[in-house]
Amino acid sequence: xxxxxxxTHDQVIDTCKKYMDxxxxxxxxxxxxxxAKAHKGQKRASxxxxxxxxxxxxxxxxxxGLDPDTVAAGFLHDTVEGTAATNDxxxxxxxxxxxxxxxxVTKLKKYHYKSHQEFLAENHxxxxxxxxKDLRVIMVKxxxxxxxxxxxxxxxPDKQRRIASETxxxxxxxxxxxxxxSIKWELEDMSFHYxxxxxxxxxxxxxxxxxxxxxxxxxxxxxxxxxxxxxLGIKYDIYGRPKHIYSIYKKMxxxxxxxxxxxxxxxxxxxxxxx
Numbered sequence: 001x002x003x004x005x006x007x008t009h010d011q012v013i014d015t016c017k018k019y020m021d022x023x024x025x026x027x028x029x030x031x032x033x034x035x036a037k038a039h040k041g042q043k044r045a046s047x048x049x050x051x052x053x054x055x056x057x058x059x060x061x062x063x064x065g066l067d068p069d070t071v072a073a074g075f076l077h078d079t080v081e082g083t084a085a086t087n088d089x090x091x092x093x094x095x096x097x098x099x100x101x102x103x104x105v106t107k108l109k110k111y112h113y114k115s116h117q118e119f120l121a122e123n124h125x126x127x128x129x130x131x132x133k134d135l136r137v138i139m140v141k142x143x144x145x146x147x148x149x150x151x152x153x154x155x156x157p158d159k160q161r162r163i164a165s166e167t168x169x170x171x172x173x174x175x176x177x178x179x180x181x182s183i184k185w186e187l188e189d190m191s192f193h194y195x196x197x198x199x200x201x202x203x204x205x206x207x208x209x210x211x212x213x214x215x216x217x218x219x220x221x222x223x224x225x226x227x228x229x230x231x232l233g234i235k236y237d238i239y240g241r242p243k244h245i246y247s248i249y250k251k252m253x254x255x256x257x258x259x260x261x262x263x264x265x266x267x268x269x270x271x272x273x274x275x
């Protein structure tokens with residue numbers, strides 16, 4: 001897995017400043033201070049101060065450009081369950097929308113996944129109900145799960161596998177349905193790492209062996225596309241990336257192919273304003 005870099009509180013606030021006004025940024029800052037005070041003295045399994053976790057959740061939501069209420073809920077999402085703060089406190093300080101999101105995330109945590117069949121029957125239904133009430137509950141939950149997966153190495157192997165299985169079956173598909181590809185890919189690759197480490201590292205090693213060749217190919221393709229698009233006067237965003245590990249594994253299994261027979265290991269995406 002690529003090295004994960006955690007965001008600082010200041011970086012989260014700077015990200016918010018890119019699309020929020022001063023009043024909205026102050027609102028998010030207030031949520032951070034409330035959470036920091038509520039979680040004071042608490043530690044995660046990693047030994048880190050607990051506030052690091054809600055900071056990463058809020059940071060993910062800010063990077064997605066979500067509204068101030070959602071980012072504030074990212075900072076506050078564990079306060080009702082894990083501190084002396086109550087949902088009434090959240091409602092009084094931050095309004096009914098933030099309180100509703102925090103309450104929704106707290107309730108989702110009580111639904112324990114046991115099997116794929118149970119997910120299809122009960123948990124799936126409950127999650128869809130939560131989505132129907134306010135999609136932002138699911139957004140915060142996805143950001144919460146993303147950071148939990150990044151720190152999964154601090155838990156026992158049996159817990160790692162249980163959480164990875166739950167993530168692969170529930171949260172990665174939810175991210176996919178919501179069109180959040182970046183979170184889907186990360187959740188799938190990290191889950192795959194814990195569920196099938198032998199296959200995971202085999203693909204990683206095969207990819208690393210030809211990394212420089214692939215990176216040059218992507219760079220050359222982007223340069224060529226930019227030259228053409230600039231000549232046409234088209235405004236665009238363009239980026240390239242290697243395909244994520246789990247998608248390569250699925251293609252190898254489903255199509256009964258060896259790694260050397262998988263040719264679409266690269267992707268270049270061009271985004272323009274209109275068709």
